[in-house]
Amino acid sequence: MHIIFTEPHPNAPGSVLIKNKESFPQPRLFLIGSFGVLGTDGQNYTPRSKKARGVLALLALAPRGTRTRVWLCDRLWSGSTAENSATSLRQTVFELKRDLGELAGELLEIDRSTLGLRLDRIWIDVHAYVANPAEYRASGVNMDTELLEGMDIPDEEFEEWLRMERQIWHDKIDQIHDTPANQTAIISQIDYAPGMTMPSVVENRRKLFSLGFLQNIRHGCGAETEHLADCLLDGVAQNLQELQPIDIFDFRDTNIQEDHARQNLHADFFIRVRTLQVQNALTLTFLTYRASSMALEWSQSINAPISEILSGDVPLLQGFIAQNVDRLAKTLFSSQGQSEIPGAAESTAIGYSALNMLFQLDQTSLQRSAALLDHAEQTTSNSIYPALKSYISSFIIGEHLTDMNIESINETRRLADSVVGDNPFNSISIACLGHVMGYVFSEHAMARNLLERALNLNSNQAFVWDHYALHNIYAGNYDQAYAAAKKANYLGSFSPISHSYDTTLCMAATMVGDHGTAINAGRRVLSKQPKFKAAMRYLLANYGMTGQVDKAKDIAQHLLDLDPKFIDPEQQKARFRLNDKAAETNILQSIRVGLDN
Structure with a gap:
């Protein structure tokens, strides 16, 4: 948590009131922990609106501090029409300029197609700490402090962007902590822009995400359907593990009880499948439990005639496997660092993140993906x-x-x-x-x-x-x-x-x-x-x-x-x-x- 040296801005969460202000050579933008903007005299200019803070964060972590209006709209209003999202962005820019006050003219570059933040005119903690690890060590920031802590903008595209940026920040922190204080950081041959991760050359000490498979529940199943629950779980396990190394503990064939599993296994989530057959109809339900409490996180089901589920022409089971894999991946990789179990598994989710970055289709994302994969290839045999990394060449062409x-x-x-x-x-x-x-x-x-x-x-x-x-x-x-x-x-x-x-x-x-x-x-x-x-x-x-x-x-x-x-x-x-x-x-x-x- 950062201590912000100012009286709190109205409606600016995370600001802390202390007695004395501090002066700075440049305005300061805090992205690690509570979001905050300070002027050179310590005055708080933190925007009041969530979306205005979101715009500033998106620009601060952008290559050269610049994004197109279309790109910003896609991250903050992805469910709106182009016209409505453009209107919303204009209103948000107005709110941002209003709250930044005299800093707006100095820091923002705005034209008809792009918005920019002048990175040379503002101190940003993320960039400053990567450039100078000694400054990070002196700041007293805990390595577990989250990037953009508490920033809650309910848009799937923004959440995906934030998840990736947090992953990149975790990797940077690992590098800073693993680099001796008197040793210059090793830079990759890739030309990294501000806000871009660098591959680590030290051993990756993070544990993998982990899932526990519990015994399936079967009601009324005959010989032709009793195996489907296992097929579903096996398919989910294979799909997940091929893209992202993940630990899976399988207790389907044992008598282990849920409370024993929870107490003795540091899994992130537990999974089971319930199968219900009524005459010629079958219902398959995929259940996901948060390990810390065994509370149901989510479930989803399909119901269809047995012949359709078993038919190769209508791949309902394959589709249900893929659907659960994608939802489970989102649950796992967006929950990073939030496990309530002491010593619970943690992962960099590199394969999942790197592939998704490639399909953002810009030079920065290409370089970030390459950096994550460089890091992984040096530290993990998979x-x-x-x-x-070889697949990146197809995007280049x-x-x-x-x-x-x-x-x-x-x-x-x-x-x-x-x-x-x-x-x-x-x-x-x-x-x-x-x-x-x-x-x-x-x-x-x-x-x-x-x-x-x-x-x-x-x-x-x-x-x-x-x-x-x-x-x-x-x-x-x-x-x-x-x-x-x-x-x-x-x-x-x-x-x-x-x-x-x-x-x-x-x-x-x-x-x-x-x-x-x-x-x-x-x-x-x-x-x-x-x-x-x-x-x-x-x-x-x-x-x-x-x-x-x-x-x-x-x-x-x-x-x-x-x-x-x-x-x-x-x-x-x-x-x-x-x-x-x-x-x-x-x-x-x-x-x-x-x-x-």
Whole structure:
């Protein structure tokens, strides 16, 4: 907790009244612990509105202190229309300027498209402590003090951003504490902007998250249904562990009681499944308990005829596995540091965080993801980390975030070659490798072999089906791609990266001529991630194919704003990367509708 040297601002929680103020050479912004803004004379300028504080926090942790208005609206009003969120942002900026008073003109840069915070004119605790660990040690801040403590803005996009920033801050604290006071911190070759994490070179001492599986409850189950509860739990365990190392304690086959488990096992949550069969109908209920109290955290159920649950044509059980994995991951990784059990497990959630960062589709997120994976690869032996590092190369090419030089290509090769040997049983690792082999190196036969192996390992992973669909698009197998994309879209509908699965569905639907599905999927993508250039390219093609000239022109202009080189016909071929020349010609002709008007 920071002590703020001022009388408290009205409605500014966390301010502390003390007798004497302190003067500073620059205004100060506190993000660790209670949020607060102080002027050079110690006067409190903390904004009163939650959203105004949120804007300031988003800018303070942004690269170069700048964000577009669209990006800010997506984090603070993701459920609103573009017009309503823009209006809300204007009102919030007014409130921010009002509460900052004389500091507003000095610190804020505001234009029609962006908001900025002049990082050179304000002291920010996070940046100052990373730049100078001695200053952090002298501050007396406890390493368990949370970043943006108590900041409660009820928007899923903001909560996801805050969770990732807190993770990054935890990693920085680990580095500061593990670096001797007289030793200069080791800097990665990546050029880190302010607010960006640096990989640690010391042993990762954090424990893993942990789950305890309790005995299932079965009512009325026959021989054909009594195994389904175990299939559900086993599927959830496999999906979780492939992306994020996690400890699972399985007590389904023992007589251990819940109170004994709670007292003797430092799990974060306990899980069980209840199965109820009434004639030909089956209800499966997934129950999640907080370990500290054994109180029910949440539950969710499906009810359907037994034939539909068992049918491979309608993958209800697979969808229910994926749904519970995504909800459980959010519960686990957003609860970090909140466990009430002394000595309870804690984790950096690196695999989960790094993958989600990649799909934010900007240079800063790419670098942050690489930094987290560097940290993990140096401290933990797990194939998912080098696999995800190699997977970054597909973003460099597909979204043109930076250039691939020969060193990057060789490093990608090295990482890819190491993945299968380290762990040939992780479907996400194998799928990452398969995508890199096909998309980056155009080795499509090897890519297909790897992706089919990944599907055989785990057919419940949306990520694997999605990349199997992408491979078939690039290989010209469009019907197969469309079927796989629809399955990935279904399984990944609750995933934080569902917009990626929508993008693949848009691409596959385009190639089979289902323009309605393609356009709807593409529009869903851009409502969630307005910078996804792959979705824009295929949406442009569909508007061209369906003669929607005005919409084609609008999306073409937006795309060229983000990727000016796309105007070059050779670059257009490189962006689509299609091996089928007839399909390539059709796509390139269709996009001219928007580009030539």
